[in-house]
Amino acid sequence: MCTLEKRGNVYILTLTGNDEHRLNPTLLDSIRSALRRLRSEPTSPSSVLITTAHGKFFSNGYDLSWARSTTSQSITSSRYMMMSSKMRGLASDLISLPMPTIAAITGHASAAGMAFALCHDYVIMRRDRGFLYMSELDIGLVVPAWFVALLECKIGNPKARRDVVLTAAKLTAEMAVEKGIVDKVGGSAEETVEAAVRLGEEMFKRKWDGQVYAKNRMVVMGKVLDELGFDGTVEEENGKGIGSKL
Amino acid sequence: MCTLEKRGNVYILTLTGNDEHRLNPTLLDSIRSALRRLRSEPTSPSSVLITTAHGKFFSNGYDLSWARSTTSQSITSSRYRMMSSKLRGLVSDLISLPMPTIAAITGHASAGGMVFALSHDYVIMRRDRGFLYMSELDIGLVVPAWFVALLECKIGSPKARRDMVLKAAKLTAEMAVGKGIVDMVGGNAEETVEAAVRLGEEMFKRKWDGQVYAKNRMVILGKVLDKLGFDETVEEENGKGNRSKL
Numbered sequence: 001m002c003t004l005e006k007r008g009n010v011y012i013l014t015l016t017g018n019d020e021h022r023l024n025p026t027l028l029d030s031i032r033s034a035l036r037r038l039r040s041e042p043t044s045p046s047s048v049l050i051t052t053a054h055g056k057f058f059s060n061g062y063d064l065s066w067a068r069s070t071t072s073q074s075i076t077s078s079r080y081m082m083m084s085s086k087m088r089g090l091a092s093d094l095i096s097l098p099m100p101t102i103a104a105i106t107g108h109a110s111a112a113g114m115a116f117a118l119c120h121d122y123v124i125m126r127r128d129r130g131f132l133y134m135s136e137l138d139i140g141l142v143v144p145a146w147f148v149a150l151l152e153c154k155i156g157n158p159k160a161r162r163d164v165v166l167t168a169a170k171l172t173a174e175m176a177v178e179k180g181i182v183d184k185v186g187g188s189a190e191e192t193v194e195a196a197v198r199l200g201e202e203m204f205k206r207k208w209d210g211q212v213y214a215k216n217r218m219v220v221m222g223k224v225l226d227e228l229g230f231d232g233t234v235e236e237e238n239g240k241g242i243g244s245k246l
Numbered sequence: 247m248c249t250l251e252k253r254g255n256v257y258i259l260t261l262t263g264n265d266e267h268r269l270n271p272t273l274l275d276s277i278r279s280a281l282r283r284l285r286s287e288p289t290s291p292s293s294v295l296i297t298t299a300h301g302k303f304f305s306n307g308y309d310l311s312w313a314r315s316t317t318s319q320s321i322t323s324s325r326y327r328m329m330s331s332k333l334r335g336l337v338s339d340l341i342s343l344p345m346p347t348i349a350a351i352t353g354h355a356s357a358g359g360m361v362f363a364l365s366h367d368y369v370i371m372r373r374d375r376g377f378l379y380m381s382e383l384d385i386g387l388v389v390p391a392w393f394v395a396l397l398e399c400k401i402g403s404p405k406a407r408r409d410m411v412l413k414a415a416k417l418t419a420e421m422a423v424g425k426g427i428v429d430m431v432g433g434n435a436e437e438t439v440e441a442a443v444r445l446g447e448e449m450f451k452r453k454w455d456g457q458v459y460a461k462n463r464m465v466i467l468g469k470v471l472d473k474l475g476f477d478e479t480v481e482e483e484n485g486k487g488n489r490s491k492l
Contacts (some may be wrong), residue, residue: 153404216411218391220394
């Protein structure tokens with residue numbers, strides 16, 4: 001599902017396999033487990049995490065077909081709640097990770113998959129393939145407030161945010177760089193990862209304390225952390241699941 | 247420590263001396279006292295305040311070595327709290343000042359010193375010397391939430407904010423103008439102050455009511471005012487000093 005390797009002074013987390021890397025509980029647990037292993041490494045001087053993926057997809061979002069592969073509305077409802085909860089836990093893990101993070105996007109990143117990418121401090125995207133795409137509007141879903149908090153934290157231009165959510169824009173790397181969503185465009189998949197490794201090695205030389213880095217990041221992203229406790233698209237205020245919203 | 251003079255229709259507050267203009271209680275009190283004198287002037291038509299400094303530094307931030315020049319951890323802790331409290335009071339004074347404010351940055355502005363500069367409505371920076379620099383990450387400190395609230399108010403680009411806090415970027419005036427942090431680049435120190443005076447005289451001609459100006463500014467900077475009451479890097483919620491965070 002995912003592997004964690006060290007290359008020089010940086011770590012590379014890879015979503016393996018040629019599938020859509022749908023964020024189902026298994027993959028979410030697997031990624032979070034890798035991040036837990038990372039946390040037990042020494043944090044000073046801080047290393048750097050690069051997240052990337054094999055195949056045509058970085059991640060195509062929640063595993064909606066798994067959630068719906070049951071005749072019981074309440075089981076579907078609880079599956080959405082579980083994926084949302086684990087995804088928010090993953091976002092929290094990334095935001096509190098004691099090292100800089102770089103997403104090396106080598107394929108499509110849609111919906112929760114795009115949110116996952118944007119939870120990283122730096123985003124490098126391959127030039128020739130793949131879209132960033134908030135698909136929700138096109139497939140009849142509503143983005144949760146925490147997605148928007150994340151977009152506001154990462155995308156400064158209100159028109160760009162509107163285009164992402166309210167036109168379900170499909171952005172190539174060049175379009176994304178222009179809108180300030182992505183930091184840099186890499187060539188092929190391999191070159192994108194290499195660019196991420198180079199950036200990571202540069203940051204390693206700064207010899208930051210990882211705990212200090214994490215605390216500063218948590219202040220900068222405080223508004224996102226504030227929203228991670230609840231997802232109004234999968235549950236009511238009283239904790240009841242919402243059958244019909246997803 | 248600082249002087250206040252009138253030049254034409256504008257006031258110039260100068261941090262005097264060739265030192266780092268560290269924001270210790272003495273300097274902070276001195277600046278706030280000058281602002282209080284300013285408030286007792288007629289506010290309609292509104293004048294304009296220009297803040298500048300002598301020497302290589304605009305301000306290099308809190309006086310950390312003064313805070314640490316004691317063997318008692320609790321005295322160090324209370325010194326941090328005192329400087330934080332006085333700087334937050336100074337920022338509150340600037341935000342409620344009944345006249346437009348211009349920072350004429352003629353040297354390095356780091357950490358608390360950069361925040362002091364950004365608390366002004368306009369920032370003009372000399373081209374040939376000096377950096378804007380959020381040094382905290384490099385020296386093992388965590389920025390308080392109110393710093394971030396100010397950055398969010400003044401710097402629109404999330405990547406620029408990230409680079410300031412999470413990369414401890416050192417920005418020349420040209421880089422700062424490119425990122426939308428600084429309004430204008432002046433030539434040398436003298437030309438920078440002159441540019442500020444010209445801008446100030448233009449604004450004086452608008453004949454604004456200073457109280458009305460201040461109230462409008464307080465609405466715009468409302469999110470900063472909301473955070474000025476507490477600095478979590480120097481105290482716990484119950485008012486106790488936080489010895490280990492600085």
